[in-house]
Amino acid sequence: MEVRIYYILSYLARFANTNSSIGHVFPGATLPFGMAKAVADVDNPDEKQGGFASDDSNITGFSHMHDDGTGGSPSLGNFPIFPQAGCPGDNVTNCHFASNDRATKRLNGSVIAKPGYFAITLNTSINTEMTVTNHTALYRITFPSNSTDASQNTTYSPLILVDLIDLPQSITNGSIAVDPKTGRISGNGTFGPSFGVGTYNLNFCADFSGAQVRQTGTFQNNVPSPGTNNLTKTQAPAGAWTQFQAPSNNQILTRVGVSFISVAQACHNAETEIPDFGFETVRKSAEDAWRTKLAVVEVDATGVDDNLQTVFWSGIYRSMISPQDYTGENYLWDSDEPYYDSYYCIWDSFRSIHPLLTLLDPVSQTLMVRSLIDIYRHEGKLPDCRMSLCKGYTQGGSNADIVLADSYLKGITAGVDWETAYEALISDAEDEPADWSIEGRGGLRSWKSLGYIPIHDYDPDGTGLMTRSVSRTVEYAYDDFCIAEVAKGLGKFADVGKYLDRSNNWAHLYKGDQKSFVAGTTGHEGETIDTGYTGFLQPKNLNGSWAFLLAVHVLRAARHGLPHPHPRRPAEFAARLAYLHTSGLLYIGDEQAFLPVFQFHYAGRPGLSAQFSHFYIPSQFNDTVSGLAGNDDSGAMGSFTTLAMLGLWPVSGQDVYLITPPYFASVSVVSGQTGKRATVRSVNFDAAYQNIYIQSATLDGRPYERNWITHDFWLGGGVLELTLGNRESGWGTGGQDLPPSGLN
Template identity: 50%
Template sequence: MSSGCAGGSPSLGNFAFFPYASCAGGDVNGCVFPKKARKIPYKPDSVKATPGYFGIQLQSGVAAEMTTAHHTSLFRFQFPSTSDNSPLLLLDLTDLSDSRQDNATIEVDETTGRMSGSSRFNPSFGTGTYVAYFCADFKGASIRDNGIFVNSRAGATVKDLKINRSINGYPLPGGGFIRFSENPADGILARIAVSYISSEQACSNAEAEIPDFDFEATHTAAESAWREKLSPITVSSEGVDSSFVTNFYSGIYRTMVSLQSSRDDVVDTDPIQVNPQNYTGENPLWQSDEPYFDSFYCLWDSFRSQLPFLTINDPNALTQMIRSLIDTYKNEGWLPDCRMSLCKGYTQGGSNADVVLTDGFIKGLTNGIDWDLGYQAVVKDAEVEPFFWSVEGRGGLDSWKSLGYVPTEDFDYKGFGTMTRSVSRTLEYAYNDFCIAQMASKLGKTDDVEKYTESSGNWENLFDRNQTSFFNNGTDTGFVGFFQGRYQNGTWHDQDPLWCSTIDNYSGKSCSLQNTGQETFESSLWEYGFYVPGDQAALIQLYGGPDGFVKRLDYLHDQNITYIGNEASISTLIFPSFLTVFQYHYAGRPALSAKRSHFYIPRYFSPQNDGLPGNDDSGAMGSFVAMSMMGLFPNPGQNVYLITPPYFPSISIKSPLTGNTATIRNVNFDPTYEAIYIQSATLDGEPYTKNWIDHSFFTEGKELVLTLGKNESSWGTKIEDLPPSLSEYAGGNGTANGTVTKTLGRREVTMGMLKERAGLGSVVMAGVGV
């Protein structure tokens, strides 16, 4: 099993091997078996990691190498010489987070040494349990003895074990061992495969994928598959520091490191995984001809840049993921917002599968996707409250429909979940509805366009124009007007806008899924103050126009209120910060987006041991780096990429769907990155002034040429050059271009409703920095 940590407990890492050079006195019980007792350090300088390979040496002198196929891993262990030269391998019925439940089993074949069995585990960030099966074989030396271990003792006369968890909150040690008669110089090979169906299927997977225990061939196949996956994107690196090239491709690699490679025939043996993982043929929950992907872990993390990146670089995989999401809805009744190891994961914010489906739909993905059923699924998210909305759908829908927001301490008797995050849920539900309106528009569902366009403006109902913000020492931030929780009677909650920000080192408040959590999820009111992806024009006016918006956005970054990293401090995983790096585009200041991008890269992201600011969260951080350095950052759920200069003289992207190659060229490229401001641009040879581009750039293979300079210019600053927004930009017309445009009259109705509900009076100039 692959392993990783994307929040919650460490994920997977099932059925671990542990190598011993020998057991004291030649007695099998001279080895230390319990997991906590046997641990020893590794040699830091020995670690080597490349795509499809990992190597490490322990202080005991044992060297371990690992490579992989689709369901199967192959290990090579080399042991130092000892007095009896009889190395031992242990297979532990455990996982990384020690979540094993009752009735784990192992069976050891005395003659062949094959070990097979299963265990029940908890998921990392969800509810329920799952059963994983394994099959392990060994090659390279003759067998001295084998058997099982339990607690701190082992026995070669017993070949079968069934073990429970224990009563002390920690699984009892147990598993199998195999000891060898000699210590070959070229090492001992251990092959282990997994399955969610049966041990027999795990054995079949192993025999099909790595039949000959050929470590070099398996490694080469994995490396070749990775090269193919990375091949659509090529850069010109002349004059560029090699660390920037490594950083860029490392970002792409991390974006895809947990995701199964996908082909049109679905069944796939490539040793590449991208998150989510392709478990087609390994789903015991229902029978289907559709692909099955797991570890949507979680969409709150991945919808922002990781899955949009796959729309460009691996659209076939994303197509299969969308089919899997829709098939999960068909068989379980809801689109998942988070899912791992066959279990339902916890919903963090809105129903963000709605954003994922919309993003794929408006960018033209087809190839077997039932978009009518997909639309039915997203509408159910908006209309029907599930009984347990902590794992699917949306809670508080009665209040959402009657009040236009999710109240703090809502009275909700139809469904149940952690009664927190009313601000972030309201803002995310609003954007989810915005996305549904995009789908409805393209499907010709006029009534739904009007309905969900209207509700997509509900974010405005939580804007408190009188909310102030002070630092802990009493210093005024100088800004007035923030989103704030509201009770059912319309009165305001009192969450400090800086609580749960990066600089909140004093409040002790929680903004996660605890029942004592605040009204924002893993971020502050300051941060969520910019989360209106569908209607930036209206938000800009709410903050006093472009100058006020830019001033506030600068303050967010310059005062370290936001942090581009993950799990940095005070329980913050601040993924809403991704888009704030580029939101200057909407205020007509694309040069400031480029400047901010270069502030974070490489300051916080570099190919060093400390080159990540926190947990990569299944490729979320990697995709932020990749798309930032590529110079086209998405606003997911919209056919929009915000243009900044790539970090290279040129970059080319070959569409896996059409075979066409899109190219971005920088004229006057400066490897010192002082000239990072676009002075002018052409698209296929014609002058181009818009500061954004749509997905046809990739599929049609267009050429974008950017002329750069050291100073901010007027390029991309006019109202007609700004990205689409639901409302009109002040002084000009809104841009439709693949999205629903809310007319001025529509806007006046919405604002009137807002004034009536909130008692705001005039809101156009509210929130101006003072």
């Protein structure tokens, strides 16, 4: 177990993937799927999506809630605290209150990060450590023993402020109060989500331990008001502060509870979860929670490079940061069902995050499925993206359909109302919402009558961006296929044929004679080349005529990355799929690129799937600061590397795992559904990865020829043994050995 923690620690210590428009990983203290997420926040507007970044940005505060791996606008980061050892001249007006004024560099090499723990020292020599429970952050702030600065005429009298602000500076109507006797600071505000509509209300409650209160007050802009202990209906920059007598051991503990319900609930969360300010107790409990999650996986890592082990274990870790458990904190409706939030976003997470959770943590996946169904009960639609109790924007399909189907096929049943889930699936397929930019599907009139989404669609039934006609067509087709899978399992046979037929609608946009021209690949501006491949998806007009666009649109259609039907010409399919990877057209930092790494299985070339898996790992995924190919997207990149390195790639929405050799001599997973252990063992494994091609296989000692396997292997346990070599073989190449087609 210490090995697992060590390699996650190695990753966090480097803060891989938090720089330059990639990664944006949350590196701070959190429980698995925890609501409270504490870390230092930076002032770089392009790199603060996860709060902290590994560049040379200033630290502006320490806040208690964050999202992980997102692009676009930052989110959360509400109510940051900031400590100062004293005020020059012992005059509170000389302390720094507004975020721009208090922004401070960190000491190089001072950052320490472990599961459930984060620490950093500012160049003021103030060290701040943090750990968390589910709704509460606990900070241990250590001031330098020589805090009295004669040159600045600074008296050692620490001041800790709370700012009514968030990372995107979206707060409106904030209120804050400080108790002059206890120093407790509490308040609330209304904020905007990062990628959705509406607003959300959040509350906090901050208490202190370790020093006597000297004085309190509030501030607006950079002007403090000692003795004024309330601000109401104010906008940032504003907040409150408590100043202390010098602490005897140079430490002040700060406990911050958060709640969407009320200030009273925030205080209750803090008081019940951390009643005695016991920092080491909370820290150990948080680390133990991570140990429990990681314990289901074991690997034989003999000879495997530390870099790859870091990629593997940190991938599992990042896959369990979000979605976040907000159960009991949803003020939108009353329900006894679990409530999870921060789905950033399901069009990314359905491909690998949720299949990985179904494999490693089916209890949490079950709670998330129940939460999605309950969102449908009260909001009328399944979300495609959701954050901070707000509806997030969609990007085409209704991809929660795939999450539900994948979970259903893999036996996620405990407490799940699958009849209501099916009702939600049918709602997505049949009922267009008024605003399909935030839920459901648009263009259903055309989808049902024409069998595709036209490029200039006529849609009197709802509003949304009339774009992505090809990708929406392909996504709707696969969404309907997944509905058919659930219909079959629930015995709704009248629906099976209907949705299987609609799953073939993608073919209406297939133009068999369409050539592909790629711009700019020769290095000469304006020059294009013919790739030599013919037959691509193309947009159509309402009247059924082809709408010819620039070549890039043709390529995007080919890059969509949803499950393909069996290729009619397997050799050509494999060749053009390889070209997609080697030409630079495919960007592995976008999630639609994940499945194409392994689609060679469908052409009877499982060895090429293994080859291209190693093509990307570790070249694009490693333990350097730039070691992620794209935004982590709440763990999507982490789950990709984990599943690829486990060696069995799940085709989400189907009971299919595509078999490639693991990156270890053996891997084992104990099922959270059955308690049984499934092991994949490699004979002739070499850590230099020359032997990456399966020569033969056995399942529990019997020959196994199929290049895919079902979830029953993980549920029932057993041993899949793969004999490896350094060249492709005939294993898994026969027609009877290929995986079932995702689409007909």
